[in-house]
Amino acid sequence: MEKPKVENRSVLDFADPHVDELLKHSIRTQLESLLKAKLTTAQRQQLLQKSFVDAMALVLSDSKVEHKTLVKAFSAMYDNAVQSMALAQLSEKLLTKQYVSASGLIMSPYHCKHTIKDIYRIQGYARGVDKAIQSKLSHTDSITILYPACGPFAPLLLPLLSYYKDSQKYTKEQLQVILVDVHPGAVLALKQLVKDLQLDEFILRIEEADATTYVPEQSIDLLVLEAMQHGFTKEGQLSIAKHLVQFLTIEGLIIPQNVSVRGMMVIGENEFNQQWKEVEYSHSLNMDASAQQDRVELGEILSINKSTLLNMQTLELQEGIKVIPANQITLPAGIEDMDKRILAIYAQIDTFAEEGVGQYDSGITHPRPDMSFYIDTKPRDVEHSHFVANSGDSVQFYYQLSGLPGFVPVKV
Numbered sequence: 131m132e133k134p135k136v137e138n139r140s141v142l143d144f145a146d147p148h149v150d151e152l153l154k155h156s157i158r159t160q161l162e163s164l165l166k167a168k169l170t171t172a173q174r175q176q177l178l179q180k181s182f183v184d185a186m187a188l189v190l191s192d193s194k195v196e197h198k199t200l201v202k203a204f205s206a207m208y209d210n211a212v213q214s215m216a217l218a219q220l221s222e223k224l225l226t227k228q229y230v231s232a233s234g235l236i237m238s239p240y241h242c243k244h245t246i247k248d249i250y251r252i253q254g255y256a257r258g259v260d261k262a263i264q265s266k267l268s269h270t271d272s273i274t275i276l277y278p279a280c281g282p283f284a285p286l287l288l289p290l291l292s293y294y295k296d297s298q299k300y301t302k303e304q305l306q307v308i309l310v311d312v313h314p315g316a317v318l319a320l321k322q323l324v325k326d327l328q329l330d331e332f333i334l335r336i337e338e339a340d341a342t343t344y345v346p347e348q349s350i351d352l353l354v355l356e357a358m359q360h361g362f363t364k365e366g367q368l369s370i371a372k373h374l375v376q377f378l379t380i381e382g383l384i385i386p387q388n389v390s391v392r393g394m395m396v397i398g399e400n401e402f403n404q405q406w407k408e409v410e411y412s413h414s415l416n417m418d419a420s421a422q423q424d425r426v427e428l429g430e431i432l433s434i435n436k437s438t439l440l441n442m443q444t445l446e447l448q449e450g451i452k453v454i455p456a457n458q459i460t461l462p463a464g465i466e467d468m469d470k471r472i473l474a475i476y477a478q479i480d481t482f483a484e485e486g487v488g489q490y491d492s493g494i495t496h497p498r499p500d501m502s503f504y505i506d507t508k509p510r511d512v513e514h515s516h517f518v519a520n521s522g523d524s525v526q527f528y529y530q531l532s533g534l535p536g537f538v539p540v541k542v
């Protein structure tokens with residue numbers, strides 16, 4: 131039977147306050163965790179590894195897999211990963227510490243743990259990364275992959291590596307991975323998970339470092355990055371990508387290959403409520419045709435790929451505030467109900483080849499309503515942060531690189 135590391139503890143000490151926080155998300159999960167704690171280390175690791183391999187076998191399959199089958203597989207992966215995290219014995223402080231850094235939100239491991247259940251985001255990335263690895267290894271014997279801001283479970287790579295190991299698709303001689311996270315709690319949990327998955331052979335290093343300043347010792351063939359929230363706000367995706375792109379080899383790839391951030395003017399009720407009334411879950415395939423027709427698209431505000439990142443100019447304003455000029459758009463004229471519409475910003479993520487994460491496939495691609503952007507109408511309360519313009523006006527967007535990254539529109 132597996133014993134926690136601290137002496138004089140029994141398996142039932144999983145109800146200790148510091149792990150209780152982690153496991154109390156449902157009574158069922160707590161009870162299951164207690165049961166699993168009675169397994170031997172080898173049995174628990176086997177269950178964990180199998181759940182990772184099974185989830186990847188489903189998402190890499192070219193046949194259609196039912197949503198409920200995916201939910202079941204991803205829940206199993208989550209439950210087993212949480213169990214591993216409990217064994218890393220993070221203090222409550224490390225588990226829950228969350229703060230805003232100079233480049234964005236640093237989420238706590240407690241909150242990050244859910245990202246391993248974000249099915250269609252992981253599917254879009256895993257399929258893209260799988261194809262990118264295949265493409266790279268058709269020209270070279272081995273590649274180095276960097277995954278910054280990977281979180282406590284590194285869910286865009288560890289499940290894939292488990293699958294590769296199990297199927298013997300690739301060996302440690304072909305793939306070497308560097309995992310980076312600035313949060314010490316995430317790093318502790320990650321080390322435990324890599325150990326439990328028995329993936330050490332693929333892991334070159336696990337670094338506790340800020341990815342916006344981290345300098346890798348070798349050049350990188352594949353940079354895998356997802357540090358964003360809906361509307362391309364809050365987290366440091368752009369700052370991290372902009373810094374790390376310089377360490378890619380000439381032929382090096384960034385996954386996602388392109389993120390297109392776009393704007394649209396919508397009737398909030400149609401876009402965010404009516405459209406989802408009859409569907410089982412939100413996904414780009416379940417979007418409603420009439421809600422889509424009702425949108426007024428404004429076009430692309432910013433596109434993030436290897437070439438735009440290498441050419442991006444930063445403007446420094448007073449007090450050291452840094453911004454990146456994004457696109458200029460002209461607000462369409464002749465839309466009768468423009469004064470009733472709100473701006474929504476969304477990202478279309480192309481990971482690699484034709485793989486990606488579409489609108490509503492994940493929280494990160496959900497269109498984000500911006501209630502401070504007014505066209506043909508005025509806000510009732512005058513706040514300096516509100517943006518007011520008229521149909522036909524041209525608007526220049528800037529992206530602010532700060533602890534709260536996001537778009538700033540300016541009338542031209």
Ligand SMILES: C[S@@+](CC[C@H](N)C(=O)[O-])C[C@H]1O[C@@H](n2cnc3c(N)ncnc32)[C@H](O)[C@@H]1O
Nearest residue numbers: 242245279280281311312313316340341342356
């Ligand atoms: C949402 S979580 C995990 C995201 C992960 N890519 C995934 O797919 O689940 C975000 C993680 O990014 C880390 N992070 C955010 N900004 C970072 C930075 N500048 N450098 C290193 N890690 C960062 C946080 O510490 C946190 O563990």
